[in-house]
Amino acid sequence: MCGEDRTTPDGEDLWRYRYPNDLRRTWRRPAREGDHGWPADGRTGTVRQGEERPKLMYAYVFDTYVQDQKHRTESARIETRLATLGIQGRSEKITILKNLQDSVRTLLKRGAETLIVVGNDQSVAKVLPLIVESDVALGIIPVGPDQRVAQALGMPVGAAACDIISRRIMRRIDLGMAGGAHFILGAELPLGCRVLCDKQYSVEAMDPEARMEIVNVGSSTTRSRPDDGRLELVVGGGSGGWFGRGASGTSVFPISTAKIERRAGDHRLVLDGQLNVNPPVTISVLKKSLHVIVGPDRKFE
Template identity: 30%
Template sequence: MYHYFFDPSLRHKRFHQDVARVETRITDLGIKGRFTRLTPLHDLRETVEESLTQGARTLIAVGNDHLLSRIASVLRNHPHCTLGMIPAGVGPFLISHTLGIPESIAACDTLAARRLEAFDAGVMNNNELFISTIEMHNILCSIECDAKYHLTPLSASHTTIQNLISFQYPDYCDSPADGLFSIYIHPQAPSSWWRTRNAVEPTHCTAKKITVTPLNGESTATVDGFKIIRLPFTTEILQHHFTFIVGRTRLY
C-alpha cells in the first residue's frame, strides 16, 4: 500500500492547483493510497510508525528533499522499506534530481513505473538515519575511519561524509549502494580572482564507520542540507537498508 505524505507548505493556496493535479494523476495511474497532509503539529515519527503498522509498504514524500530525509530518518527499525518522492512546492530538489525524479505531476509516472534500487543508509550515533551527506564547513576536526586510521586536516576545511551527493559540491556524486561512505576534504582555496571554489582538488577516501571529533572547540555539522548536529558524532553505513523508486535519468 502507498502512503503519501504532503509537506505542510503545500497547504498554501498557490500550490492547491498543482496538488490537485498530482492527486488526479495518482488516481489515473492506479497508484492511489492513503494521503496525510502534514501540519507543524504532526509528530512525523509517530505518523510514519502508525502508517507502517497499518500495512503501508511504500512511503512517498510529496514536497522537497527535507521532507524525504525526515521520513527516511525515522526508519532505523524498518529495513527494506520502499521510499519514493514527488518533488513539489519549494525546493531544494537536489536529492530527487540525483535520483532521476522529475518535478510535480511527471514524478507520478516515475512512481508508477516502480523502478526499484537498493540504497544504503547512514546512521548517526546508532539512532537517526540520513540519505545523502553530512557536511562540516570551515572547521578543524579529527576523522577516525573504520577504527584503523585518522585524518586530520592541517587547516580549516569543508569536509563531507557522503553517501549520495553534497549540497555544497554537487559535482561529486557517489553510488548509494556500494556499502561505503566517501570522505571529501576540500581545502580553502586561495582567494585569487582566477581561482574558483572547485579549483583545488579534495582529498578523498572511503570508510564504513566514521567518528568525527572537533579540534577547535564547539562545532556543528549539517545533515542532508538542513539538520544541524553537534560534534562529536559517529556514523556508519547500513548497507541496502532502503529501497528507492528511481528514474531512468538518475545521476550515479
C-alpha cells in the first residue's frame, strides 16, 4: 500500500501509509466501538511513528471459564450492561490457545489505564503482578464461585458489578508480599509454625491445631485497614487472646514484617487461597501499591 490513499465516500481518510520517510497512520473509530481503543466520540487523528497510541480508559479480560456454557448468558449480560453504561473498551476473551498474562501485557502496552478482570480469585492472582508493575487501576467483575477478593472489595457478582465499575470509586490499598508473590487478602500459615515479627519477637501458637494467618483485608475477626501500612498476624483456637483483642480465643498482632520459619513436613503458605509458597519466607507490606475500584459493601473504610 505504499503511497496509496484510501478514503470513505465522504472523503474522510481511513489510513495513509508513506514509505520510507513519513510513516504514519490516520485512524478513526472502527465499526465496533472500543475494538482498538480509539476515541469514543469517533474523532479522527494521526498516530505518527514513535508517538503513543490513544489511551484505553477501560480494558477487559474475560477468563477462560467465563465462556463456558453455564456462564455464557451472564457474560452476554455483562457486555450489554457495559455498552449501556458507555464504558465498553478493548476486550480480550481468553481461550486455551490464548494466555491470560500475555493478553494483559498486550493491553497494558496499548495504554490501558484500568484493567477489569471478568473472572474469580484465580484470575486476579494471575494478573496481580502485572498490574502492580504497571501501576494501573484494577477492577473486578465477578463471575461464578471463588470470589473472596471481590467480596472484600464490595463487588457484587455478575452484571451488577458493571454499575460499580462505572461509578469508579477508587482506593489505594496496601498489598502483602511473600517472597516474590503478592496478595490482597492475606496468607494462611502452616499449622504449628513459628513467626518472627518485625525482627523483635516471635509468636507460636500454644495449641498445635490453632489457625494462624497474616491479614491485609477481609478478616472476619479483625477490623483491618488495608491502607495503614501494616499487616495483622491473627492467631486463633486458644482459650483466650494474649492481649484480649479480637474475637474470643483470638490474638491479633499488628506487624510490618514477618519471617515464617520452616517446620518438619510439607507445610506451605497459601496466599489469597490460590498461591502456595514454601517457607522459610519473609512477608512484608507494600504501602498503597494497588489502585482498585471498590463498592459500598467493601470490608474496610
